[in-house]
Amino acid sequence: MFSILDTLKMGAGIAAGLLLYHLYAVSIGYPSAAREARAGYVLLAEKSAADARAEEMERQRNAALQATEEHRKRLAAAEVSEQAAKDTLETEIQSYELQLSEKNRACAVTAADRQWLLRH
Numbered sequence: 746m747f748s749i750l751d752t753l754k755m756g757a758g759i760a761a762g763l764l765l766y767h768l769y770a771v772s773i774g775y776p777s778a779a780r781e782a783r784a785g786y787v788l789l790a791e792k793s794a795a796d797a798r799a800e801e802m803e804r805q806r807n808a809a810l811q812a813t814e815e816h817r818k819r820l821a822a823a824e825v826s827e828q829a830a831k832d833t834l835e836t837e838i839q840s841y842e843l844q845l846s847e848k849n850r851a852c853a854v855t856a857a858d859r860q861w862l863l864r865h
Contacts, residue, residue: 831863834862834863835863838854838859838862842854
């Protein structure tokens with residue numbers, strides 16, 4: 746059917762075709778290698794994005810905790826300041842009442858007036 750020369754020609758043609766394919770694949774890169782590289786890159790990119798999201802959530806949580814703690818400190822300081830103001834007002838009222846009693850005068854401040862003063 747085929748002579749030896751025809752077989753050699755076909756073998757040379759196949760070898761030349763494989764050589765051309767290899768040169769083409771090397772020059773543009775093997776498609777399977779590119780796919781594998783992209784697949785690995787996608788996994789790496791997804792992992793780094795997830796890590797970045799986790800770090801950002803951790804940073805936001807820490808910032809919220811710090812803000813809450815600062816708010817608690819300010820609230821406690823405000824409560825102490827308010828209590829000190831109430832104590833000062835009470836002392837002033839008692840001092841005024843004492844001055845009136847020393848002069849044998851009655852205090853015209855009623856309990857309702859006193860409550861209004863404490864609230865305002």
